[in-house]
Amino acid sequence: MTIQGPDSGPEWARWSGRGTGPDEDDLDRAFGPDTASVASPSNRQRVRRGSVIAVSVVVVGVVLALVLTTIIGSVQSGVGGVFPQPQAALDRLRALASDVDGVQRVQDGRSEKRSFAGYDATAVVVAAPGMSEDRQTALVRALSAAVAQADGNGVRVGVEVRFESLRVGVTKDAAVSERRLTLARSLATIGGVSAVRCSWTADGPSEDPDAQRVEVVTAGRGQGLGAVMAVATDRTHAVFPDAEVASRTSF
Structure with a gap:
C-alpha cells in the first residue's frame, strides 16, 4: 500500500500550482497553456488599422x-537658377521701367548666357530730355528698384539709362547706381569730353568696384588725350x- 504524504498527490499539485505534467508549470498560469492565449485582432480592429494605413498613404501621396x-512650377519659373527665363x-x-516717371521709352533688351544656369539680361532706357539733376537721380533710384524686382531666378538684370550725353548703368544696388551717375557728371566736366558712359x-x-567700366568720348589726340585720360x-x-x-x- 502506498501512503501519500502531505506534499504529494493531485490535490497538492493543484493547490501548489506545480502541475502534474511537463506542460503544467508557472508559464501556463502567466501566459496560458498555448498560443491561443495571445489575443487576435478582431475584424473591427483590422478594418480600423487598414483604414488608418490607407488614409496615411493618401495623405503622404497628396503631400x-x-x-x-511646387518644384515643377518653380523650375518652370526659374526659381533657384534652374532653367532661368x-x-x-x-x-x-520693361513693364516696370515703362511706368517710371521720366522714362521716354524702353528699347528692346538682350540676354546673354553666362553659365550653365545663369543669364544676364540688359535693356536700354531713354530718359526724357532736359531733366534736372534731381530728377535724374530720382529716375536712377526708381530704375534700380525696378531692376531689383526683375533680377534673380538665375537672371542678373541691368539697365543702361541714357541722359542725352550721359549713359549710366543701373543695377539693383541703388547706392552704386547713384555713384555711377555722380561720376558720369564729374567726368563730363573735363575739358575735351563730350559724352560719358559709366x-x-x-x-x-555687377556692383563690384573692379567690375566697373568708364568710357569717355573725346576728340583729343596725343598729349591732349593723355591729359584727359x-x-x-x-x-x-x-x-x-x-x-x-x-x-x-563716339558712342
Missing part, C-alpha cells in the same frame, strides 16, 4: 504631389578702384 507641383525677366523689367565690364551687371582715371578710381577706363571717339 508629395503638392511638393512636386531671361526673356521673362526682360518683360518684367557702366560695367563685359562680364555683365589721366584726369578721368584719377576721378574714376577715387570712386571705383581698379575700374576700367577707356576713351572713344
